[in-house]
Amino acid sequence: MKLYFSQNSPYARRARLTLHEAGLQYRVVEEDLTPRIENDTVLFANGPGGKVPALITETGAFIVESLLICRYLDDLSGNKLTPSQRGDRDKAIQLEGTASVLMDTLYFRTHEGRRDASKQVTTIKGKDVKITMAAYDALNNQIISFCDTINLGIIAAVSALGYADWRHPTDNWRDGRPALADWFEKISERPAMQLTAPVV
Ligand SMILES: N[C@@H](CCC(=O)N[C@@H](CS)C(=O)NCC(=O)O)C(=O)O
Structure with missing residues (x-):
């Protein structure tokens, strides 16, 4: 299998963390497509989208969309990253959804912020900032029930918050959210977290 990625996406x-935390790194070759614009050809040669992550499976399928790739890899690992108890599983999925909202909104904000100031839509920007702050708060509340566990929700949360540190440092998401800040500091020590952290 092959997983295409770029270090700071x-x-x-999220896909790489799933791979490593599920112990599948020996079955998958990881190929860094940074800088992205110069390396689009390999992605478009396999299908539409032109985005990372993208996975080529052992049967030759070309899978895009991080959520699907994470589910696929977790399934291959025998669901190592999905809690077996229903209540825990529901909480992990809830966390994964909250982190997905955060990741998408932060990503949109990055791109909106690059547009000419006169073309930026203030109401959309304001709404996205509001969503971001609410997502940080929700993660702060939800994270308390997880301690040191690893699952797909935790992986999504680390990926979103690491991106916030890189692209939106002035959000200061740690302020007033000590549970989230402490948890993030501890979980970031894991080898897979360090291997995949954005390079600033
Ligand atoms: N919904 C997609 C989003 C993937 C995505 O937007 N990837 C970005 C990197 S962070 C990308 O490759 N962008 C290149 C482009 O849009 O041309 C997913 O979950 O995988």
């Missing part, structure tokens, strides 16, 4: 980080 939060979506690709």
Whole structure:
């Protein structure tokens, strides 16, 4: 199998973390497509989208969309990253959804911020900032029930917050959210987290 990624993509980080935390790194070759624009050809040669992450499976399928890739890899690992108890599983999926909202909104904000100031839509920007702050708060509340566990929700949360540190440091998401800040500091020590962290 082959997993295409770029080091600073939060979506690709999510797929890579799933790969490493599920112990599948020996079955998958990882190929870094940084800088992205110069390396689009390999992605478009396999299908539409032109985005990372993208996975070529052992049967030759070309899978895009981080959520699907994470589910696929977790399935291959025998669901190592999905809690077996229903209540825990529901909480992990809830966390994964919250982190997905955060990741998408941060990513949109990055791109909106690059547009000419006169073309930026203030109401959309304001709404996205509001969503971001609410997502940080929700993660702060939800993270308390997880301690040191690893699952797909945790992986999505690390990827979104790592991206926030890189692209939106002035959000200061740690302020007033000590549970989230402490958890993030501890979980970031794991080898897979360090291997996949954005390079600033
Ligand atoms: N919904 C997609 C988003 C993937 C995505 O937007 N990847 C970005 C990197 S962070 C990308 O490759 N962008 C290149 C482009 O849009 O041309 C997913 O979850 O995988």
